[in-house]
Amino acid sequence: PWGGRRGFDSLVQVATGIAAIEGDAGQLGALPAQALDHGTGYLLAAGVLRALTEQADDGRARLVRLALTQTAAWLVNGLGKGPAGETVPYDPEPWLTRTDSPMGRLRHALPPVSFAGGPVNWARPSGRWGTDAPEWR
Secondary structure, three states: OOOOOOOOHHHHHHHOOHHHHHOEOOEOOOOOOOHHHHHHHHHHHHHHHHHHHHHHHHOOOOOOOOOHHHHHHHHHHOOOEOOOOOEOOOOOHHHEEEEEEOOEEEEEEOOOOOOOOOOOOOOOOOOOOOOOOOOOO
Protein backbone atom coordinates (compact mmCIF):
# COMPACT_ATOMS: atom_id res chain seq x y z
CA PRO A 1 0.00 0.00 0.00
CA TRP A 2 2.96 2.37 0.37
CA GLY A 3 4.29 1.70 -3.13
CA GLY A 4 3.84 5.28 -4.31
CA ARG A 5 5.43 6.90 -1.28
CA ARG A 6 9.03 7.87 -0.68
CA GLY A 7 10.86 6.06 2.10
CA PHE A 8 12.66 7.48 5.12
CA ASP A 9 14.71 4.93 7.07
CA SER A 10 13.77 6.02 10.60
CA LEU A 11 10.05 6.19 9.80
CA VAL A 12 10.12 2.77 8.13
CA GLN A 13 11.84 1.39 11.25
CA VAL A 14 8.90 2.66 13.32
CA ALA A 15 6.21 1.52 10.87
CA THR A 16 7.60 -2.00 10.53
CA GLY A 17 8.19 -2.68 14.24
CA ILE A 18 11.99 -2.40 14.26
CA ALA A 19 11.85 0.58 16.64
CA ALA A 20 9.80 -1.50 19.11
CA ILE A 21 12.16 -4.48 18.79
CA GLU A 22 15.22 -2.27 19.31
CA GLY A 23 13.62 -0.30 22.16
CA ASP A 24 13.95 -0.83 25.89
CA ALA A 25 11.71 -0.09 28.88
CA GLY A 26 8.84 1.23 26.75
CA GLN A 27 11.08 3.58 24.75
CA LEU A 28 11.39 3.21 21.00
CA GLY A 29 14.83 2.36 19.71
CA ALA A 30 16.61 2.34 16.38
CA LEU A 31 19.16 0.28 14.56
CA PRO A 32 22.72 1.58 15.14
CA ALA A 33 22.87 2.97 11.59
CA GLN A 34 20.47 3.74 8.79
CA ALA A 35 20.55 0.01 8.06
CA LEU A 36 17.52 -0.01 5.78
CA ASP A 37 19.03 2.70 3.57
CA HIS A 38 22.41 0.95 3.49
CA GLY A 39 20.99 -2.56 3.09
CA THR A 40 18.59 -1.56 0.33
CA GLY A 41 21.38 0.33 -1.43
CA TYR A 42 23.64 -2.75 -1.34
CA LEU A 43 20.78 -4.91 -2.62
CA LEU A 44 20.18 -2.40 -5.44
CA ALA A 45 23.87 -2.41 -6.40
CA ALA A 46 23.90 -6.22 -6.41
CA GLY A 47 20.68 -6.28 -8.46
CA VAL A 48 22.07 -3.89 -11.05
CA LEU A 49 25.29 -5.92 -11.34
CA ARG A 50 23.26 -9.12 -11.74
CA ALA A 51 21.02 -7.49 -14.35
CA LEU A 52 24.02 -6.27 -16.35
CA THR A 53 25.66 -9.70 -16.16
CA GLU A 54 22.50 -11.41 -17.39
CA GLN A 55 22.02 -8.78 -20.10
CA ALA A 56 25.53 -9.51 -21.34
CA ASP A 57 24.52 -13.19 -21.63
CA ASP A 58 21.12 -12.87 -23.31
CA GLY A 59 20.78 -9.24 -24.43
CA ARG A 60 17.54 -8.70 -22.50
CA ALA A 61 16.96 -5.76 -20.14
CA ARG A 62 15.92 -6.20 -16.50
CA LEU A 63 13.97 -4.09 -14.02
CA VAL A 64 15.32 -3.99 -10.46
CA ARG A 65 12.81 -2.78 -7.84
CA LEU A 66 13.49 -2.55 -4.12
CA ALA A 67 11.77 -1.05 -1.10
CA LEU A 68 12.92 -0.04 2.37
CA THR A 69 9.86 -1.84 3.79
CA GLN A 70 10.86 -5.11 2.10
CA THR A 71 14.38 -4.86 3.50
CA ALA A 72 12.82 -4.24 6.93
CA ALA A 73 10.55 -7.28 6.49
CA TRP A 74 13.59 -9.44 5.77
CA LEU A 75 15.34 -8.14 8.88
CA VAL A 76 12.30 -8.67 11.10
CA ASN A 77 10.85 -11.90 9.67
CA GLY A 78 13.83 -13.68 8.17
CA LEU A 79 14.71 -14.33 4.56
CA GLY A 80 12.23 -17.07 3.80
CA LYS A 81 10.53 -20.31 4.68
CA GLY A 82 11.97 -23.80 4.64
CA PRO A 83 10.39 -26.87 3.00
CA ALA A 84 8.07 -27.45 5.96
CA GLY A 85 7.05 -23.77 6.14
CA GLU A 86 9.28 -22.96 9.13
CA THR A 87 11.34 -19.79 9.19
CA VAL A 88 14.88 -20.46 8.02
CA PRO A 89 17.42 -18.83 10.35
CA TYR A 90 20.05 -16.78 8.57
CA ASP A 91 23.64 -17.86 9.18
CA PRO A 92 26.04 -14.96 8.44
CA GLU A 93 29.21 -16.98 9.09
CA PRO A 94 29.99 -17.75 5.43
CA TRP A 95 30.10 -13.99 4.76
CA LEU A 96 32.30 -13.05 7.75
CA THR A 97 36.04 -13.26 8.34
CA ARG A 98 38.67 -12.16 10.84
CA THR A 99 41.57 -9.87 9.99
CA ASP A 100 44.46 -8.49 12.05
CA SER A 101 44.45 -4.69 12.18
CA PRO A 102 46.05 -1.84 14.13
CA MET A 103 43.11 -2.21 16.57
CA GLY A 104 43.63 -5.94 17.08
CA ARG A 105 41.84 -8.86 15.46
CA LEU A 106 38.56 -7.72 13.82
CA ARG A 107 35.57 -9.79 12.78
CA HIS A 108 33.97 -8.17 9.73
CA ALA A 109 31.92 -8.73 6.59
CA LEU A 110 33.64 -9.82 3.41
CA PRO A 111 33.25 -7.65 0.29
CA PRO A 112 29.64 -7.90 -0.98
CA VAL A 113 30.65 -8.86 -4.54
CA SER A 114 33.09 -11.57 -5.55
CA PHE A 115 34.09 -13.16 -8.83
CA ALA A 116 36.53 -15.77 -10.08
CA GLY A 117 40.05 -14.37 -9.97
CA GLY A 118 38.95 -11.30 -8.01
CA PRO A 119 39.98 -10.19 -4.52
CA VAL A 120 38.78 -12.36 -1.65
CA ASN A 121 39.03 -9.68 1.07
CA TRP A 122 39.35 -5.92 1.43
CA ALA A 123 42.63 -4.40 0.20
CA ARG A 124 43.67 -3.40 3.73
CA PRO A 125 42.26 -3.72 7.23
CA SER A 126 40.39 -1.02 9.09
CA GLY A 127 42.54 1.51 10.91
CA ARG A 128 42.11 4.00 13.70
CA TRP A 129 40.24 7.24 12.96
CA GLY A 130 42.52 10.05 11.83
CA THR A 131 45.54 7.89 10.98
CA ASP A 132 45.14 8.02 7.18
CA ALA A 133 46.51 11.00 5.30
CA PRO A 134 43.73 13.06 3.64
CA GLU A 135 44.52 12.40 -0.01
CA TRP A 136 42.79 11.28 -3.21
CA ARG A 137 43.75 7.80 -4.34
